[in-house]
Amino acid sequence: MSLKKIKINLKDKSCDIFIQGNIQTQIGRHLKEKKIGKKILIVTQNRIPVRFVETVKQSLLKSGFKVFTLTLPSGEQYKNLDSLLKIVNFAVKNKFERKDSFIALGGGVVSDLTGFAASIYYRGVNFICIPTTLLGMVDASIGGKTAINIKEGKNLVGTFYQPEAVFIDPTFLSTLPEKEFLIGMAEVIKYALLEKTSKTKFSKIPFFKYLKLNREKILSLDTKAVTNIIYYSALAKANIVSKDEKESNLRAILNLGHTFAHGIEQAYNYKAYTHGEAVSIGTCLASRLAAKHKLISEKEACSIIDLISEYGLPTTVKKPIKLNAILNSMLLDKKVENGKLKFILPYGSIGQVKIVNNIGLKEVRSLLK
Numbered sequence: 001m002s003l004k005k006i007k008i009n010l011k012d013k014s015c016d017i018f019i020q021g022n023i024q025t026q027i028g029r030h031l032k033e034k035k036i037g038k039k040i041l042i043v044t045q046n047r048i049p050v051r052f053v054e055t056v057k058q059s060l061l062k063s064g065f066k067v068f069t070l071t072l073p074s075g076e077q078y079k080n081l082d083s084l085l086k087i088v089n090f091a092v093k094n095k096f097e098r099k100d101s102f103i104a105l106g107g108g109v110v111s112d113l114t115g116f117a118a119s120i121y122y123r124g125v126n127f128i129c130i131p132t133t134l135l136g137m138v139d140a141s142i143g144g145k146t147a148i149n150i151k152e153g154k155n156l157v158g159t160f161y162q163p164e165a166v167f168i169d170p171t172f173l174s175t176l177p178e179k180e181f182l183i184g185m186a187e188v189i190k191y192a193l194l195e196k197t198s199k200t201k202f203s204k205i206p207f208f209k210y211l212k213l214n215r216e217k218i219l220s221l222d223t224k225a226v227t228n229i230i231y232y233s234a235l236a237k238a239n240i241v242s243k244d245e246k247e248s249n250l251r252a253i254l255n256l257g258h259t260f261a262h263g264i265e266q267a268y269n270y271k272a273y274t275h276g277e278a279v280s281i282g283t284c285l286a287s288r289l290a291a292k293h294k295l296i297s298e299k300e301a302c303s304i305i306d307l308i309s310e311y312g313l314p315t316t317v318k319k320p321i322k323l324n325a326i327l328n329s330m331l332l333d334k335k336v337e338n339g340k341l342k343f344i345l346p347y348g349s350i351g352q353v354k355i356v357n358n359i360g361l362k363e364v365r366s367l368l369k
């Protein structure tokens, strides 16, 4: 497949996103053209196949870079202060300077962590992202949000720090467990529901319809279909971030399904549902809420729920439901104002959403039951 490029233009900085199968072998050549110093630290995780790390490393060595690798354990629990210090200490020990670079090679955990480290080490070194999960490719590596978790909550400490470049290689997905792939699909489906509001046209047919018609190809990792969905999703996120980097208004639409999702994840101690599963349930609840308020028709709400279910993602919380725990967690969310919850809801027709901020707790309770 030919190389696809997306550029995020921001006030202080721009970021190039490159998408191509096997681009892992060409990374050194692409980076040689950028002013990113001679020394590169690759931060990765132990479940990411070693051959991916080796290929990227060889490509950088061939282009004359001096390469160091730091492998951290896998898992959300390692997106913490300890891992951040490990990266920073490793860089100090190996005499990294301000002009040098950190590369994140992994999923969202590695990119959030390495991006944060890059933003604070020497008050900011170059940061490059090479996502290896679908979620990383369509979401976490794009937009410049970095974070670690602390015991009081997820993503509570972080920075906005744009990468110099993002290299997306869909062939990395061949080793990704199916469950992890579906976490990314929940976000891909979200972009279909934002197509009109994000002003990112997919093609002659709506992205929603493309996902409906190409389910088998996508789930069997057909190269063309998977590259198409990654390219479109990355473009949609890039367009949204270009217009609103710091989430003052438009970027908030990316939270479709997430108010419910955070409540559900937290109520079940992040154990019963993956993030993608919680987002899927959240998107179904948001669609039902929108239909109840006549923002979309019942038929449209059903088509959204059907698509989510066709991708093997859950559409409701399993019984018995921890209703009070979900509601309490939702109330702690940043999106609550004066006891009223704020939701992003489908509106008008599929592809369009709007912010609705007058939903009472009673209504949410009856929806969840």
Ligand SMILES: NC(=O)c1ccc[n+]([C@@H]2O[C@H](COP(=O)([O-])OP(=O)(O)OC[C@H]3O[C@@H](n4cnc5c(N)ncnc54)[C@H](O)[C@@H]3O)[C@@H](O)[C@H]2O)c1
Residues within 6 Å of the ligand: 045, 046, 047, 048, 049, 074, 075, 076, 079, 106, 107, 108, 109, 110, 112, 132, 133, 134, 135, 136, 139, 140, 141, 142, 143, 144, 145, 146, 147, 155, 172, 173, 174, 175, 176, 177, 180, 183
């Ligand atoms: N910064 C943002 O804008 C943003 C957006 C969305 C999510 N996130 C963050 O992303 C994180 C979740 O990211 P994730 O879903 O990528 O999870 P993850 O980074 O934990 O990766 C999932 C698992 O897959 C393994 N893995 C990764 N690539 C693989 C591959 N190609 N083959 C085999 N195994 C592989 C990892 O080692 C890990 O065990 C969360 O911490 C979330 O907060 C950030």
